[in-house]
Amino acid sequence: xxxxxxxxxxxxxxxxxxxxxxxxxxxxxxxxxxxxxxxxxxxxxxxxxxxxxxxxxxxxxxxxxxxxxxxxxxxxxxxxxxxxxxxxxxxxxxxxxxxxxxxxxxxxxxxxxxxxxxxxxxxxxxxxxxxxxxxxxxxxxxxxxxxxxxxxxxxxxxxxxxxxxxxxxxxxxxxxxxxxxxxxxxxxxxxxxxxxxxxxxxxxxxxxxxxxxxxxxxxxxxxxxxxxxxxxxxxxxxxxxxxxxxxxxxxxxxxxxxxxxxxxxxxxxxxxxxxxxxxxxxxxxxxxxxxxxxxxxxxxxxxxxxxxxxxxxxxxxxxxxxxxxxxxxxxxxxxxxxxxxxxxxxxxxxxxxxxxxxxxxxxxxxxxxxxxxxxxxxxxxxxxxxxxxxxxxxxxxxxxxxxxxxxxxxxxxxxxxxxxxxxxxxxxxxxxxxxxxxxxxxxxxxxxxxxxxxxxxxxxxxxxxxxxxxxxxxxxxxxxxxxxxxxxx
Numbered sequence: 001x002x003x004x005x006x007x008x009x010x011x012x013x014x015x016x017x018x019x020x021x022x023x024x025x026x027x028x029x030x031x032x033x034x035x036x037x038x039x040x041x042x043x044x045x046x047x048x049x050x051x052x053x054x055x056x057x058x059x060x061x062x063x064x065x066x067x068x069x070x071x072x073x074x075x076x077x078x079x080x081x082x083x084x085x086x087x088x089x090x091x092x093x094x095x096x097x098x099x100x101x102x103x104x105x106x107x108x109x110x111x112x113x114x115x116x117x118x119x120x121x122x123x124x125x126x127x128x129x130x131x132x133x134x135x136x137x138x139x140x141x142x143x144x145x146x147x148x149x150x151x152x153x154x155x156x157x158x159x160x161x162x163x164x165x166x167x168x169x170x171x172x173x174x175x176x177x178x179x180x181x182x183x184x185x186x187x188x189x190x191x192x193x194x195x196x197x198x199x200x201x202x203x204x205x206x207x208x209x210x211x212x213x214x215x216x217x218x219x220x221x222x223x224x225x226x227x228x229x230x231x232x233x234x235x236x237x238x239x240x241x242x243x244x245x246x247x248x249x250x251x252x253x254x255x256x257x258x259x260x261x262x263x264x265x266x267x268x269x270x271x272x273x274x275x276x277x278x279x280x281x282x283x284x285x286x287x288x289x290x291x292x293x294x295x296x297x298x299x300x301x302x303x304x305x306x307x308x309x310x311x312x313x314x315x316x317x318x319x320x321x322x323x324x325x326x327x328x329x330x331x332x333x334x335x336x337x338x339x340x341x342x343x344x345x346x347x348x349x350x351x352x353x354x355x356x357x358x359x360x361x362x363x364x365x366x367x368x369x370x371x372x373x374x375x376x377x378x379x380x381x382x383x384x385x386x387x388x389x390x391x392x393x394x395x396x397x398x399x400x401x402x403x404x405x406x407x408x409x410x411x412x413x414x415x416x417x418x419x420x421x422x423x424x425x426x427x428x429x430x431x432x433x434x435x436x437x438x439x440x441x442x443x444x445x446x447x448x449x450x451x452x453x454x455x456x457x458x459x460x461x462x463x464x465x466x467x468x469x470x471x472x473x474x475x476x477x478x479x480x481x482x483x484x485x486x487x488x489x
Contacts, residue, residue, distance in 0.1 A: 003044070005030035006167055007114055009071065012046075013098060015113035016073070016106035021087055021097040029096065031071055034167045035064070036107070036160055043068030048107045050160065051075065057103070061086060065093035073098045073106055104159060111163030112194045115176075118169055124177040124306055125195050127188055127226045128203025128239075129219065130351050131299045132157065132179040134291070134330055135203055138303035138320065140177045145316040147174040157181035162191050175310055182222060184212060189225040196229045199309050201237035201259075203302055205244040208348040211379025220244040230254040237305050239298070259305035260298065266314060267304075270297050274362045275333050275341070280321060283314035289321045292331050292341075293358040295351070300324075329469060336476045337454040344460045344468035347375045349385045353392055355461040360397045366455030370398040371448065371471060373462020374405030383410050390414025397430050402448045403437040405466055412437055441470055449474055 008030035013020060020027075031046035038060035041047055047064035049057030049072060058078045065072065072095060074086055079099050090097050100106040115121070126136050133155045140151045150173040152165040157179040169176060180191040192200075205220045213219050227236050230253040238248045240260035249256045261267065268281030277290040278297055282304070289300055304317050326332045329345030343355050352375060359368060370393070378385050390411035393401060403411055412435055419432050434451075438444035452458065452475055460468040 003032035004170070005032060006034070006046075007031065007110065009096065009098070011113065012071075012110060016098065016100050016109045018073070018098040018100040018106065021090060021099060025096045029070060034107075034110075034164060035069075036164070038063040038067065038069075041067040041069045043070075045069040046071045046073065046110075048073045048103055049075065049078070050103050050107070051078075058082065058086065062089045062093075065089060065095045069095060071096045071098060073100055073103050073110075075099075075103050076101055107160065108163045108190060108194050111166040112196075115166050115169065115195065118171070118173070121169065121173060122175045122199070122310060123195055123197045124175065124310070125180055125192065125197030125200040125226050126177070126203065126302075126306075127180040127182075127223050128201075129206030129208040129223070130346075130348060131203040131295065131302065132181065134296065134299045134327060135201070135302045135306075136177055136179045137327065138300060138324060139306040141320040141324065142303060142307035142312050142317050143175050143177065143310050145319060146312055147310070148172050149175045149177060151177045152179055155179065155181065157191075158183065159187055159190060163194055166194065177306070180226060182209065185222065186225075188222050189228050192226050192229045197226065197234065199235045199237065199306060200226045200230075201302055201306055202226065202239065202242075202248055203299070204239055204242050204350075205248075206348055206350040207378065207381065207385065208346075208351075209377055210381050211377040214379070216244070220247055224248050224252075227252045227254065235309055237302070237309070239302070257305065257309070259301050261301065264301060264305065266308070266317075267301060272361065275339065282318050282321070285314075285318060287318040287321045290324055291326050292333065293354060295354050296331060329464075334472060334476065338452055338456040338458055338475060340472055340475060341457070341459045342469060342472055344373065344462050344466065345464060347373065347461055347463045347466075349375060349378075349389060352389055352461050355459060356389075356392060356396050356398075359457060359459045362457065364457045366457060367399045367453075368397050368457050368459070369400040369402070369448070369452060370396070370459040371402035371404065371444075371461070371468060372408060372411060373460075373466030373468050374407035376407075376463040376465050378407075382407055386410035387414040391418060393433075394418035395429070398433045399431070400448070400451055401433040401435045402444060403435065404439070404441065404444050404462060404468065406439050408437060441467075445471065445474055 010027040032044040034046045035041045036048050041064045047069040061072045140149050143149045150169050156165050234254035236252045240258040240263050266283045271279045332342040334340040387410045394415050436447040462468045
């Protein structure tokens with residue numbers, strides 16, 4: 001049996017405000033998948049021709065039809081400029097064009113219309129500056145123990161990722177948990193219009209994307225738009241300790257519930273187990289939670305707040321926490337001759353500080369090697385935020401500090417300034433670390449890898465663009481190789 005028909009033209013065209021070519025197309029024709037990349041098109045797909053900064057999807061409509069697409073959604077502006085070619089391609093492959101004013105808006109409208117066809121679905125939205133994906137994965141794991149759940153794959157949380165994720169919804173699903181990210185003003189409101197969440201959670205308000213929005217106040221306003229579709233019966237879950245908590249709650253048309261370490265009746269406290277994670281007390285029973293660090297305690301409580309609102313039992317919440325494992329690059333503990341804390345999926349000032357403080361807090365007999373990559377998308381705040389991190393590192397336990405990326409020059413400058421102001425003869429709490437900086441990964445490897453030895457604790461923290469996991473693949477094998485040489489000597 002093939003994939004189910006998601007929507008037919010009879011439902012799609014009015015949902016997106018479109019028109020058909022040919023006008024005589026069979027409106028009962030339907031599609032079984034949606035793609036914005038002609039390379040991933042499968043038979044009976046809907047191909048949406050998006051217009052990007054560098055690529056125009058209309059150039060790939062023929063490729064999509066050749067790969068089996070049955071319908072292509074195209075912009076009226078492109079029909080005005082290249083309509084003859086698009087019509088000829090559609091006729092050649094017996095395809096249908098749905099002509100719309102804006103293909104991105106049409107993709108979102110189509111997803112919203114599809115979603116509205118499942119009134120039984122309890123819709124949950126998650127946004128915030130950090131922790132969205134971990135919170136979503138934990139919440140989905142809790143809910144899945146008792147109810148069929150659908151969610152974004154990975155971090156497909158953007159203006160295109162969320163609507164594409166919605167099309168994974170099927171009749172058997174009872175709960176949908178979707179994270180929402182942003183890269184521009186107004187994006188969260190657009191995604192809220194698609195999802196219309198009945199339960200919406202904000203993880204925190206930090207400085208991620210401050211280079212785009214300009215201030216934490218603007219970030220808070222953007223994230224708060226997740227509540228913009230509320231009409232009174234919905235639930236807003238707000239982090240109790242966030243400095244913007246009162247702002248986030250003000251004027252929301254729905255029930256406000258705070259979550260965190262001080263206000264959840266089922267939460268009885270936590271104890272750090274260092275690299276082994278955390279011991280949590282939930283509904284009177286202890287559970288070992290493998291994700292390390294206080295920030296992951298807050299992620300766990302955010303997920304538990306969602307699960308409670310969905311009606312999930314305390315036993316299932318504990319079971320999901322006990323089964324949880326770190327996602328790639330998000331607090332992974334990789335053990336070998338050295339121990340690597342691979343926390344390099346993303347970085348912002350709060351997350352970087354948290355990672356340093358966590359590694360400082362670990363009871364560790366060996367050396368501490370911290371490799372810090374540039375924190376990107378900070379705009380005019382970049383210099384000061386990197387300098388602030390440098391001052392924090394000056395007070396940390398790091399012994400070898402690797403810095404990667406041009407922005408980290410400010411970390412080095414701040415460190416040097418701190419040490420230059422220390423009076424001669426003063427005994428420091430922690431000695432000045434060896435500082436190694438490079439803008440090229442191969443040069444950084446040459447500088448830092450030979451210095452790493454058995455028993456070191458290595459932290460890798462940087463923005464996704466720095467791809468610091470490239471160090472892991474040489475650190476662990478090279479230390480292992482050095483050990484074998486020593487053993488054979």
